[in-house]
Amino acid sequence: MTEDMNAAPELPPEDTGESPALLRAACDNDWAETGLRDRPGFLIRRLHQIHTALFMQECASEGLTPVQYSVLTALGQMGPSEQIAISRAVGLDRTSTADVMQRLEKRKMIRRRTSPKDRRSKIATLTEVGESLLERIDAAASAAHTRTLEPLGPDERRELMQAMRKIVDAYPDLERKSY
Amino acid sequence: MTEDMNAAPELPPEDTGESPALLRAACDNDWAETGLRDRPGFLIRRLHQIHTALFMQECASEGLTPVQYSVLTALGQMGPSEQIAISRAVGLDRTSTADVMQRLEKRKMIRRRTSPKDRRSKIATLTEVGESLLERIDAAASAAHTRTLEPLGPDERRELMQAMRKIVDAYPDLERKSY
DNA sequence: GCAAATTTGCAAGCATACTGATTATCAGTC
């Protein structure tokens, strides 16, 4: 009706005609006029959104979130571990990890008991329930990840993964002041 | 998909390493054994975490979040717009967009008034405060994005951006069933 | 033995993100 911008959600706003920012940006620096689609942060957020949605879709039957899945996986691969160790492994805040684990414990996926060696810490362990869920969810989780990368060719997938890994490795302790 | 194998009781596969795990995981079905670092979802979440942290660091003085910045940017580039248009532009849920805008309005960065043409919708507009903040924050926001990609070489940056854009474009309306 | 560091728990608070229900409005139609 008023204007036909029925296009895709990430519509490039460069041809809307009257853009007050364009005048300013013309003489200023160029960052202000970059479309959202040219900003790493925007793309990263959308990517995160998309993968989360795909994961939730695929794993709806089990009602597991990506982070819960990460925690269970880490626990499965590392064996019984302290919370703090899992927290580091999955790159999750200390308190958030505790929250996640509390939910997982409530659902009987894990058990937590005080460590005999260091009674400050609690050792989390996968229960039978947790293990069987991990096995059951395997294909769905794999499918979610595959679907996320589906739009890319083999080379692009490799490049994307490598680039992401490089950044993640370069900032090992960001967002984790509270260890 | 492919059927499973034997749920190995002990799983010490080649641990970290570079990339062979990805290839194996993509074809085979030892997904359960892939390290977190070989899962797109894990890397995407960490990437998101990292960029958010860097952005908040750089823009701490203005106390603006990445999403708020996106909304302000879209508003600046599109001119006065309905909430729903901004929602689509930034790929954000309509209620989340309303939340963000409420906070922005509370801080006088934007103004919202009922549209005279369609009294269902509200037109959001950047205020002077908002515009000046956008200008002020420009360098910091740019720095945050630069720092995020800093670990990569020029080619890798281009590849990463292109790959992310491709995925984002391929899933235009994920996570937005409620429009 | 005591102080410092560590691990966990708890709680309040903020921001993001989504769902579902509801209200108001608009645009057709009969």
Added chain:
DNA sequence: GACTGATAATCAGTATGCTTGCAAATTTGC
């Protein structure tokens, strides 16, 4: 003019993730 369906915004509710600060138990270093 009333009815109907679509649309824009809102409200209520849930969940996640991070921050800060504090407390308790415990280990470790001196």
